[in-house]
Amino acid sequence: MSQTFPSLELSRPLPLDSGQELAGVRIAYETYGELAADRDNAVLVCHALTGDQFVAKAHPLTGKPGWWERMVGPGKPIDTNRHYVICANVIGSCMGSTGPASMAPDGAPYAMRFPVITIRDMVRALVALLDELGIERLHAVVGGSMGGMQALSLAANWPDRAERVLVVASTARHSAQNIAFHEVGRQAIMADPAWGEGDYYDRDGAPDNGLAVARMAAHITYLSEEGLTRKFGRRLQDRDAKSFGFDADFQVESYLRYQGSGFTRRFDANSYLYITRAMDYFDLAEEHGGRLADAFEGTRARFCLVSFDTDWLYPTSESRHIVHALNAAGAKVSFVELSAPHGHDSFLLEHEQLDRVVAGFVE
Amino acid sequence: MSQTFPSLELSRPLPLDSGQELAGVRIAYETYGELAADRDNAVLVCHALTGDQFVAKAHPLTGKPGWWERMVGPGKPIDTNRHYVICANVIGSCMGSTGPASMAPDGAPYAMRFPVITIRDMVRALVALLDELGIERLHAVVGGSMGGMQALSLAANWPDRAERVLVVASTARHSAQNIAFHEVGRQAIMADPAWGEGDYYDRDGAPDNGLAVARMAAHITYLSEEGLTRKFGRRLQDRDAKSFGFDADFQVESYLRYQGSGFTRRFDANSYLYITRAMDYFDLAEEHGGRLADAFEGTRARFCLVSFDTDWLYPTSESRHIVHALNAAGAKVSFVELSAPHGHDSFLLEHEQLDRVVAGFVE
Numbered sequence: 001m002s003q004t005f006p007s008l009e010l011s012r013p014l015p016l017d018s019g020q021e022l023a024g025v026r027i028a029y030e031t032y033g034e035l036a037a038d039r040d041n042a043v044l045v046c047h048a049l050t051g052d053q054f055v056a057k058a059h060p061l062t063g064k065p066g067w068w069e070r071m072v073g074p075g076k077p078i079d080t081n082r083h084y085v086i087c088a089n090v091i092g093s094c095m096g097s098t099g100p101a102s103m104a105p106d107g108a109p110y111a112m113r114f115p116v117i118t119i120r121d122m123v124r125a126l127v128a129l130l131d132e133l134g135i136e137r138l139h140a141v142v143g144g145s146m147g148g149m150q151a152l153s154l155a156a157n158w159p160d161r162a163e164r165v166l167v168v169a170s171t172a173r174h175s176a177q178n179i180a181f182h183e184v185g186r187q188a189i190m191a192d193p194a195w196g197e198g199d200y201y202d203r204d205g206a207p208d209n210g211l212a213v214a215r216m217a218a219h220i221t222y223l224s225e226e227g228l229t230r231k232f233g234r235r236l237q238d239r240d241a242k243s244f245g246f247d248a249d250f251q252v253e254s255y256l257r258y259q260g261s262g263f264t265r266r267f268d269a270n271s272y273l274y275i276t277r278a279m280d281y282f283d284l285a286e287e288h289g290g291r292l293a294d295a296f297e298g299t300r301a302r303f304c305l306v307s308f309d310t311d312w313l314y315p316t317s318e319s320r321h322i323v324h325a326l327n328a329a330g331a332k333v334s335f336v337e338l339s340a341p342h343g344h345d346s347f348l349l350e351h352e353q354l355d356r357v358v359a360g361f362v363e
Numbered sequence: 364m365s366q367t368f369p370s371l372e373l374s375r376p377l378p379l380d381s382g383q384e385l386a387g388v389r390i391a392y393e394t395y396g397e398l399a400a401d402r403d404n405a406v407l408v409c410h411a412l413t414g415d416q417f418v419a420k421a422h423p424l425t426g427k428p429g430w431w432e433r434m435v436g437p438g439k440p441i442d443t444n445r446h447y448v449i450c451a452n453v454i455g456s457c458m459g460s461t462g463p464a465s466m467a468p469d470g471a472p473y474a475m476r477f478p479v480i481t482i483r484d485m486v487r488a489l490v491a492l493l494d495e496l497g498i499e500r501l502h503a504v505v506g507g508s509m510g511g512m513q514a515l516s517l518a519a520n521w522p523d524r525a526e527r528v529l530v531v532a533s534t535a536r537h538s539a540q541n542i543a544f545h546e547v548g549r550q551a552i553m554a555d556p557a558w559g560e561g562d563y564y565d566r567d568g569a570p571d572n573g574l575a576v577a578r579m580a581a582h583i584t585y586l587s588e589e590g591l592t593r594k595f596g597r598r599l600q601d602r603d604a605k606s607f608g609f610d611a612d613f614q615v616e617s618y619l620r621y622q623g624s625g626f627t628r629r630f631d632a633n634s635y636l637y638i639t640r641a642m643d644y645f646d647l648a649e650e651h652g653g654r655l656a657d658a659f660e661g662t663r664a665r666f667c668l669v670s671f672d673t674d675w676l677y678p679t680s681e682s683r684h685i686v687h688a689l690n691a692a693g694a695k696v697s698f699v700e701l702s703a704p705h706g707h708d709s710f711l712l713e714h715e716q717l718d719r720v721v722a723g724f725v726e
Contacts, residue, residue, distance in 0.1 A: 017607075018607040112609075115607070116607040116608060116609075173597065174597070175588065175591070175592060175597075176588075176591035176592050176594070176595040176596055176597065176613075176615045177583065177586075177588045177591045177592070179597070179613050179615050179616065180579075180583045180591065180615050180616075180619055181583060183579070183611075183613075183615070183616045183619055183620075184576060184579045184580045184583065184619070186609065187575070187576050187579060187619075187620070187623070188551055188554075188576045190609075191551075191555065191572035191573065191575070191576055192554065193556055209554035210554065212550070212554070213547060213550050213551045213554055213576065216543075216546070216547045216550060217547045217580050220540065220543045220544060220547065223540075225538065225539075225540045225675075228538070228539035228540045228543065229538060229539050229540070231539070232539040233539055234536065234537070234538075234539065234542070234646060234649075242644055244380075244381040244478070244479040245479060246475075246479075246549065246553075246636065246640065248546075250539070250542050250546075250643070252539040252542050252543050252546070253542060253543075253546045256543055256546055256547070256550075257546075257550070260550070273609065277609065280613070281605055283597060286597075312588075312675075
């Protein structure tokens with residue numbers, strides 16, 4: 001992960017919700033399409049926990065297609081022939097934006113000296129990026145999962161910066177179960193002796209074992225029980241009979257191991273700690289006096305909420321909760337629950353209805 | 364875990380589903396109540412993954428009450444004034460029955476040389492114990508979760524050994540999602556350098572970190588989202604504000620850490636590997652030619668199935684699947700889905716309706 005990616009340094013220190021300030025913040029970002037002369041066609045796409053700025057471009061480390069290529073591009077639902085799409089790596093992450101792996105002013109990596117950040121801090125950095133780019137008002141802000149939290153946070157805290165707010169498979173607060181799964185992941189990383197209080201950057205081994213376990217646990221929550229059964233059932237992996245051993249006998253085991261180990265090649269364990277913490281801290285109502293509707297008071301943006309019926313990580317009830325708050329705030333909001341077998345991950349997968357909803361809303 | 368517990372050595376080697384044989388098998392067990400002169404009042408209670416023979420007696424390592432004291436005892440739903448209750452530690456476990464921590468014939472612990480076992484192997488050992496005790500026919504076999512799998516396996520493979528079969532919050536096969544969660548736990552244990560291919564018994568440190576993470580991940584699956592929200596929500600642990608650090612800010616984090624670390628004091632990591640493997644291998648239909656009804660063909664036992672509406676580990680649909688198979692086999696079966704907020708763990712918790720169902724069925 002020593003590669004550098006196109007980025008920009010914010011000209012001013014970034015104030016954080018913790019009360020600290022982060023100086024010399026670098027934001028790595030990619031753009032797609034052309035900014036119109038009147039600068040009114042910008043769409044900010046916000047990425048999920050382990051996502052990045054390569055929304056519609058091959059990932060430079062894995063060579064895999066961008067994570068939302070089917071959604072963003074020329075003639076795609078978010079059409080780069082008409083829109084100027086900006087996608088930036090969130091602070092705390094590891095694809096070029098300032099995070100725990102970055103050098104602190106003293107010349108050593110921040111590691112666990114990096115301040116604990118919030119979703120609002122991530123968005124504050126994104127807004128600062130928009131300022132640097134001279135983009136006063138977004139045509140739309142769009143995000144799925146943690147990206148949806150950022151879209152909500154932007155709408156709530158910088159209400160004049162986006163005309164349209166599209167939130168897919170997300171929530172306005174992390175539930176006890178959400179926190180619990182993240183805590184398992186963090187404990188898996190911190191239990192790995194290679195983690196060594198986070199000071200592994202100058203050493204040979206990163207806590208890849210712990211990070212892989214964290215990813216495996218999280219990955220289960222991204223899929224539905226039904227989707228797992230359809231995809232794998234109890235089918236065996238490259239064998240006719242159980243081995244009576246501890247190899248990956250079942251396809252689902254093999255798949256999870258592959259997901260876990262592949263992930264460690266592109267992601268930093270400390271970033272995983274910081275970003276999951278930010279998500280767990282997220283409670284948009286709490287930030288606004290305890291009533292979610294107050295977060296959106298006076299907003300003039302149009303909102304669109306999308307959930308999936310098999311998403312048990314951020315179930316439809318969470319989207320509905322947001323819709324009720326937006327209604328109470330008198331906001332313009334549309335809401336659709338889509339049927340899809342793949343659980344939370346559905347927002348990243350082929351789904352024609354989702355495409356139509358996004359295309360229709362973003363225009 | 365060097366304590367010894369009352370146990371009996373099987374007089375014959377135990378054949379295993381893997382084709383191997385286990386010699387000198389020791390079964391640790393506890394009994395409650397008195398065996399009737401005609402030996403017809405025995406009730407075999409089968410324990411869950413991390414359970415043991417101390418169903419109605421304080422746990423000798425933790426001092427905590429037996430895991431089903433509210434269900435088993437004088438005047439309780441399984442009434443030891445009338446019934447002779449037998450509860451044995453399954454093979455592969457670590458409370459006195461032969462398992463990976465036991466000495467192999469060469470005088471060193473089996474560790475990972477212990478054969479991979481199945482649920483049917485566990486039951487075969489239990490049936491051998493009944494033989495040794497001179498109990499030809501059980502008044503009832505009873506089990507929740509993995510205990511229910513054993514009860515089903517006994518009914519299917521030794522159909523004359525039990526008059527009544529009570530299966531609570533269980534399944535006839537492990538789903539892809541069930542396997543996936545167990546695989547995360549196993550990978551967490553195996554990723555712990557202290558595991559060292561399972562040869563940690565003669566060393567100072569056991570893979571407690573990995574085992575704790577495994578337990579934490581599993582523990583989430585035992586509880587419902589609703590139960591977690593009711594019990595913890597987003598409440599903070601002994602503080603008024605978030606710490607902006609990685610301590611257990613939230614009560615649910617603190618609770619999980621406590622569950623994880625407490626577990627390592629009473630359980631062996633290798634046993635966790637072997638028992639989860641046995642559960643993942645469990646597919647009662649597959650054992651009987653692929654049709655679950657065939658597993659119960661000609662049975663004369665009476666069955667009772669109980670599920671909980673918030674159990675997402677072994678949801679009601681799994682119990683219903685078993686009931687349909689029993690119907691197809693012409694068996695006598697009753698079935699009830701109970702309402703309870705606590706998910707899978709409900710079978711261990713206070714539940715008056717469950718008490719009535721158990722009392723009525725076991726008589």
